[in-house]
Amino acid sequence: MSDIWNWQTAADVFWKLIKVVPVTLEATFLGFALAAVLGLVWALMRRSRFRPVSVLSYWLIEFVRSTPLLVQLFFLYLALPRFPVFVIGVTGLGLHYSAYLAEVYRGGIEAVSQGQWEAARALNFSPLKTWTRIILPQAIPPIIPVMGNYLIVLFKETPLLFAINVVEMMSVAKKFGSHTFQYTEAYTIVGVLFFLMSYPSSLLVRWAEQRMALKQ
Amino acid sequence: MTSLETLISLLPTLMKGLVVTLEVFLLGSVVAAVLAFIAGLMRLSKFRIVRFLAAFYVEFFRGTSLLIQLFWIFYVLPFFGLDLSALTAGVLALGLNYGAYGSEVVRSAILSVPRGQTEAAIALNMSPVLRFRRIILPQAWPLMIPPFGNLFIELLKGTSLVSLITLSDLTFQAMSLRTTVSKLEIPIFALLLIIYFVIAYAVTLVMRALEKKATVGRA
Numbered sequence: 001m002s003d004i005w006n007w008q009t010a011a012d013v014f015w016k017l018i019k020v021v022p023v024t025l026e027a028t029f030l031g032f033a034l035a036a037v038l039g040l041v042w043a044l045m046r047r048s049r050f051r052p053v054s055v056l057s058y059w060l061i062e063f064v065r066s067t068p069l070l071v072q073l074f075f076l077y078l079a080l081p082r083f084p085v086f087v088i089g090v091t092g093l094g095l096h097y098s099a100y101l102a103e104v105y106r107g108g109i110e111a112v113s114q115g116q117w118e119a120a121r122a123l124n125f126s127p128l129k130t131w132t133r134i135i136l137p138q139a140i141p142p143i144i145p146v147m148g149n150y151l152i153v154l155f156k157e158t159p160l161l162f163a164i165n166v167v168e169m170m171s172v173a174k175k176f177g178s179h180t181f182q183y184t185e186a187y188t189i190v191g192v193l194f195f196l197m198s199y200p201s202s203l204l205v206r207w208a209e210q211r212m213a214l215k216q
Numbered sequence: 217m218t219s220l221e222t223l224i225s226l227l228p229t230l231m232k233g234l235v236v237t238l239e240v241f242l243l244g245s246v247v248a249a250v251l252a253f254i255a256g257l258m259r260l261s262k263f264r265i266v267r268f269l270a271a272f273y274v275e276f277f278r279g280t281s282l283l284i285q286l287f288w289i290f291y292v293l294p295f296f297g298l299d300l301s302a303l304t305a306g307v308l309a310l311g312l313n314y315g316a317y318g319s320e321v322v323r324s325a326i327l328s329v330p331r332g333q334t335e336a337a338i339a340l341n342m343s344p345v346l347r348f349r350r351i352i353l354p355q356a357w358p359l360m361i362p363p364f365g366n367l368f369i370e371l372l373k374g375t376s377l378v379s380l381i382t383l384s385d386l387t388f389q390a391m392s393l394r395t396t397v398s399k400l401e402i403p404i405f406a407l408l409l410i411i412y413f414v415i416a417y418a419v420t421l422v423m424r425a426l427e428k429k430a431t432v433g434r435a
Contacts, residue, residue: 004295066369066416067409068376071387075405078394156281163380170283183291191288195279202279 010185013176017189023168027090028155034094035154036147039101044131046106057102064099070160072096077164089161097154104146108139145212148205152198159190169193223403226393233389234411240306240375240385241415245368247311252318252364259323270319277316282374285309290381306378314371321363325356358430365423369416376412386411 045057064072073092080088112135120130162171173186258270277285286309293300300308329352337347379388390408394401 063409063413066373066420067412068373068387070376070379071390071405071408071412074387074391075402075409078401078405159281159283160377170287174287177291184295187284187288187292191280191284194281194284195276199275199279 004184006182006185009180009182010189013173013182013186014189016172016176017169017186017193020168020172021193023086023166024155024158027086027093027158027161027166027168028151030090031093031097031158032151032154034090035097035101035150038094038098040105042098042102043105043109046102047109061099061102064096069093069096069157070163073160073164085161085164085166088164089158089166092164093154093157093161096157097150100150100153101147104143104150105139107146108143109135111142112138142212145205145209148208149202152201152205155201156194156198159194219400219403222397222400223407226397226400226404229389229393230386230407230411233384233386236383236388237375237385238415240303240310240378240383241372243303243307244310244314244371244375247307248314248318248367248371249364251311251315252322255315255319256322256326259319260326274316274319277313282309282313283377283380285313286377286381302378302381302383305381306375306383310371310374310378313374314367317370318364318367321360321367322356325359326352328359329355358427358434361423361427361430365420365427368419368423372412372416372419 042057042061045053046061048054048057069092072095073089076088076092076095077085080091083091116134116138117130120134125134158168159170161168162174165171169190173190177183177186255270255273258266259274261267261270286306289300289309290302290305293305333351333355334347337351342351375385376387379385379391382388384392386408390404393404397404
């Protein structure tokens with residue numbers, strides 16, 4: 001075992017990896033923020049009465065959801081050569097998960113009862129006011145746990161950014177491995193770090209889901 | 217040659233990649249489906265230890281990334297004396313990862329069959345195997361198909377990662393063409409996205425047909 005696992009190497013790579021944890025977290029949160037905004041845009045477009053807009057949104061969601069994030073990242077990387085790779089990575093993650101979040105928003109919006117729309121209309125609310133004051137405040141809280149789940153899924157996809165040369169945990173581990181030929185420690189510790197961050201978060205989301213279910 | 221002709225001349229190379237992608241996808245799906253059933257049923261076992269083992273497997277594979285699992289299987293297992301080919305490693309990683317997600321589908325579908333069905337089967341003196349095969353599974357199966365369809369599409373997307381462990385799938389071929397015909401790199405990757413989309417759409421159609429078949433004669 002000792003020649004497979006070296007604690008000194010493990011400690012070395014651990015400190016190198018810890019240093020880039022902020023990059024991973026930044027990519028996660030910025031990507032998710034973008035996904036949350038774009039997702040809402042797609043969801044609203046999907047409800048448009050103007051058919052070309054809703055059809056466009058439908059196919060956009062389908063297309064983005066059923067093609068690999070890795071290929072989307074490469075595509076953006078080639079199409080936007082002037083942008084920093086971190087920005088491309090965040091855009092790719094945000095765009096990819098916006099398609100998933102659009103469906104989540106849609107579910108939340110459809111769950112708001114028809115009477116709310118009618119009441120807003122009866123009170124002569126403008127469409128903007130109906131959305132911002134009546135519909136969204138009721139549609140969004142119930143979907144927060146589901147969005148939390150996607151935040152964790154997005155977090156777990158960030159290692160893909162190494163493929164477009166973003167310096168994050170996976171690329172540091174790969175570089176360390178190829179320099180020292182000690183892949184075991186590097187890849188194992190990346191895995192453990194991801195698990196340590198994602199598992200407690202998933203328990204938190206599950207707890208939030210249960211509380212939400214109790215409320216209803 | 218115009219650029220369209222060049223793009224067409226690249227198709228045979230991409231098709232070679234397509235074969236590898238489909239191979240990894242089909243094998244990975246079979247492994248994932250089998251593991252999903254095994255782990256899903258284990259989580260419903262009477263024995264605590266069996267339930268615990270299955271839960272451990274599921275939480276472990278859902279808690280880390282597919283890419284890390286793939287790299288671990290391909291680059292780290294050889295140090296433990298387990299040298300897997302890139303294809304085996306890819307199929308194994310995809311199967312283990314999506315099998316973990318699939319087990320939740322199997323578990324929740326089985327749990328949603330009303331308890332009375334099990335009780336009635338016991339009252340009719342059916343053996344556990346018969347009870348599962350004739351009563352529980354036929355009712356749980358239609359509920360499993362749509363979420364399994366989504367998982368298979370996720371798995372298809374996941375196959376693109378095998379290009380990073382030297383397997384020459386669609387993504388890998390596109391990457392290598394990129395270096396030979398660099399002025400067409402954007403159209404090549406656009407085409408690549410379309411090919412994945414078409415396969416995913418075909419998977420959706422197959423799953424829809426399966427669902428229709430499974431719900432024949434039912435409300």
